[in-house]
Amino acid sequence: MPRPGRNTYSDQKPPYSYISLTAMAIQSCAEKMLPLSEIYKFIMDRFPYYRENTQRWQNSLRHNLSFNDCFIKIPRRPDQPGKGSFWALHPSCGDMFENGSFLRRRKRFKVLMAAERLAQSKQSEAAHYLQQQAKLRLSALAATGAHLPQMSGYGLGGLGGGGGGGGGGVGLLSSQGASTFKHPFAIENIIAREYKVPGSLAFSTMQSMSAGYPLHNQLTAAWPHMYNAGVIDTPISMAGCGGGGDYGAYGMPIKCHGGGGGGPSLPAIPVPIKPTPTSMAGFSAPQPQQPHIPAFLSNSPPSLSPTSPQTAASQSSPATPSESLTNSSTMRSVAVH
């Protein structure tokens, strides 16, 4: 894998797959979701290589978005007209690149019903598992959500030294606290390792990260009214992107427009775009109002990107994702490797 020079890939093709690039773009945005056009923009802004042959790579990128389960499509809200939906990362896709190569994933990410998988083994175990998951989710949400600004789970809370910290100890929470978590696709992690971390160490770093990230927190933050109104029942309610979430993964301010701070926003209802082939028929989710919280709070040491901040990736005002996403089969699924 070519090792690009510092700060720029010049015209060389970046050593990242489209999946990586897309994930970077999504992660760079405070809302952790971007419309396709913004993903394009991010990639072109950051990688000059992709300023040419746009039709070719953009077609490939779209293919990847649709084809790979690690990307979730989130429809726009009705009051936010625009083309296309928003794209987010599947909460459980964090360890796709466990082998440290962003050119080639360890294994293709696919969603599969956790319960189904368990049911394949033992029904009683499945029930026990689901009960435990529900408890852990409650605990994790209670421990983190009450204090964390929206982005704290992505290490952004560390920008201000505060933010999250909610901390550890409970269930899925690691001792390092949620505020230092950086999603594997956060560009700090993706690019920083290029310069900072020898491969093996980077791998362990990646491996230390859990297989997910607190998407639920985002969702809750994005659509607090959904929760407050009882449309979605959740133990936490957080501020929107105006509440400290104005920084992207690069430490750059990210404009959170539209519904960000408190604009009138009717939530679009994200739908499970990629229903798992194995349907949930015959199986009822244990706690529909208690979304799947992956072990996202298993933190990695904070890594600073040597790359200078460039552009605030997103100026879009995404439709805030809905809890229905977490209730969907998508959220009840697990990464299957």
Next chain:
DNA sequence: GTTTGTTTAGCGTATT
């Protein structure tokens, strides 16, 4: 008309 999204297909490469 353009953009977005889905799907299928083929090929090359890496991994097992």
Next chain:
DNA sequence: AATACGCTAAACAAAC
């Protein structure tokens, strides 16, 4: 060798 993954191309439909 078989399989998995990534990339590219293309066709098509839907939305804007």
